Amino acid sequence: MKWSWKLGRFAGIDVYIHTTFLLLVGFLGFSYWVQTRTVTGTLEGLGFLLALFASVVLHEYGHALTARRYGIKTRDITLLPIGGVARLERMPDKPLQELWVALAGPAVNVVIALVLLLYLLVTQTFAPLTGLTLTAGPFIERLMTVNLVLVGFNLLPAFPMDGGRVLRALLALRLEYTRATQIAASIGQGMAFVFGFVGLFINPFLVFIAFFVYIGAQQEASMVQMKSALAGIPVERAMLTEFVSLSTADPLRRAVEHILAGTQQDFPIRNGDQVVGILTRADLLSGLSRLGDQTPVVEVMRTDFDTVHPGDMLEPVFARLQACECHIFPVVQDGRLVGLLSSENIGEFMMFQSAFKRRRRLQQGSF
Numbered sequence: 089m090k091w092s093w094k095l096g097r098f099a100g101i102d103v104y105i106h107t108t109f110l111l112l113v114g115f116l117g118f119s120y121w122v123q124t125r126t127v128t129g130t131l132e133g134l135g136f137l138l139a140l141f142a143s144v145v146l147h148e149y150g151h152a153l154t155a156r157r158y159g160i161k162t163r164d165i166t167l168l169p170i171g172g173v174a175r176l177e178r179m180p181d182k183p184l185q186e187l188w189v190a191l192a193g194p195a196v197n198v199v200i201a202l203v204l205l206l207y208l209l210v211t212q213t214f215a216p217l218t219g220l221t222l223t224a225g226p227f228i229e230r231l232m233t234v235n236l237v238l239v240g241f242n243l244l245p246a247f248p249m250d251g252g253r254v255l256r257a258l259l260a261l262r263l264e265y266t267r268a269t270q271i272a273a274s275i276g277q278g279m280a281f282v283f284g285f286v287g288l289f290i291n292p293f294l295v296f297i298a299f300f301v302y303i304g305a306q307q308e309a310s311m312v313q314m315k316s317a318l319a320g321i322p323v324e325r326a327m328l329t330e331f332v333s334l335s336t337a338d339p340l341r342r343a344v345e346h347i348l349a350g351t352q353q354d355f356p357i358r359n360g361d362q363v364v365g366i367l368t369r370a371d372l373l374s375g376l377s378r379l380g381d382q383t384p385v386v387e388v389m390r391t392d393f394d395t396v397h398p399g400d401m402l403e404p405v406f407a408r409l410q411a412c413e414c415h416i417f418p419v420v421q422d423g424r425l426v427g428l429l430s431s432e433n434i435g436e437f438m439m440f441q442s443a444f445k446r447r448r449r450l451q452q453g454s455f
Contacts, residue, residue: 090096090271091232092104092105092107092166092442093096093107097411098149099149099152099153101149101152101162101164101174102163102164102165103145103164103165103167104164104165104166104167105165105166105167105337106167106168108168109167109168110231110448113137114203116133116136116137117130117132117133117134117137118132119133120133121133124173130225135226135227135270136230136231137294139227139231140231140234141167141196141240143166143168143174143200143231143235144238145167145172146196146197146200147193147194147196147197147238148162148165148167148172148173148174148193148321149165149196149248150192150194150195150196151176151189151192151193152165152173152174152176153192154176154188154189154192154295155176155180155327157188158185160176160177160178160180160188160189160248161176161178161298162174162175162176162177163175163176163177163178163275163297163411168300171176173194173248176189177407177411178407179433183257183258183261183434184257184261186253186254186257186260187254187257187258187405188255189253190250190251190257191250191254192243192267193207193391194239194242194243194250195366197235197236197238197239198235198236198239200231200232200285201232201236201239202331203219204228204231204232204235204284205232206229208228208229208232209433213226213228216228216231217249221342225304233405242351245272245275245276245279246275246276246279246280246281246301246304246305246306246408247272247273247276247301247304247307247309248300248301248304248305248307248308249276249304249411252272252273252275252276252304252305252308253272255271255272255275256268256269256271257355257359259271259272263354266312266446269308269309269311269312272305272307272308273305273306273308273309274303274305276302276304276308277301277302277305277395279301280298280302280305281297281298281302282298283295283298283301284299284302312345314406314438315403315406316439318365318401318402318403318406318434319330319401319403320401320403321401321402321403321404321421322398322399322400322401323396323397323398323399323400323401323402323405323427323429324398324419324427325402325437326402326434326437327398327419327426327427327428327429327433328427328428328429328433329427331352331355331356331428332346332350333355333357333425334346334354334356334358334367334385335357335358335359335385336357336358336359336364336365336382336384336385336386336389337386338384338385339381339382339383339385340375340376340379340380340381340382340383340384340385340388341381341382342385342401343355343367343372343385344372344376344381345373345401353368353369354367354368354369354414354415354428354430355367355385355414356416356418356425357385357386357429359423361423361424362423363418363420363425364383364386364389364391365386365389365390365393366389366390366414366416366418367385367388367389367390368390368394368413368414368415368416369415371388371389371390372376372380372388374388375387375388390413390414392414393412393414393417393418393422394408394412394414394417395417395418395419396417396418396419396420396429397419397420397421398419398421398426398427402434403415405429406431406434409429409430409431410431410432413429415430416428416429416430417429417430441444
């Protein structure tokens, strides 16, 4: 995810923090300073923020480790102001599996809250919750309460919160998966409008949350629709068959000339008949600024790339393409480069497929 900083790698999963998370840090830090006017109080507030941070991370690891039980890897975990996002390589195929993966995160927060409650009861330090806020009250009680709030917030039936996936999984037990997603996404977008409207009068932060919820629901619905539309379609039907390739000896200037003369942005690099690299537009610009336009493409190209076969199915290939930084996949058959596949030409293929389907529906309706 862009605008994120890597914090480390734990249990084989990279953990990032999004720059917008600093908004939450700034808000809490300012709130503690305004309330306490002391360095000690502010440091205690930052300590509470670290504890909250740890709770969110553990929440996401609940999702990730449960998904791992079903053979699904997690690409990374990113922390945002409204919570964390564990990017799974794919969603579980079965609704019940998705249900358990979605519930695993809130379940972790429930366990944390119960452990803290047990500590308060054993130590007999449980105090009335009256007057307890995010910045005032006993540390342990506040952390317990925040974990319960995280459970309630994440179980709201709206994407990208866990409740949206729980709702989709329950609907998918009786409905087709795409239809279940559309219903869950519509409910989520409706909730986003409610958050935004209420936020205008009560708390502007709700407007910020509404934006994330609305976009998350829209993206989820779009991704599932595309996944459904690509099912059963081979790569050869969507691949680009008229393209330009470069040799390892070609200078970067040659790539610039081809970009200016046409629409191709990324190029396969060949050594004879063998594909040995990929030159992306970003790498080209970097190479031009650092090394000049006479530099051979072999010094700038990427060598960490995947190839696909014309008979491979578009749905899993598209998922791999989204996770790859190379932007294109060379399509290779019997050792020969026969095509290119990019997100752009998959998108164009989808638009034409949609137009054909609308035409067929119109023709069927005319009889």
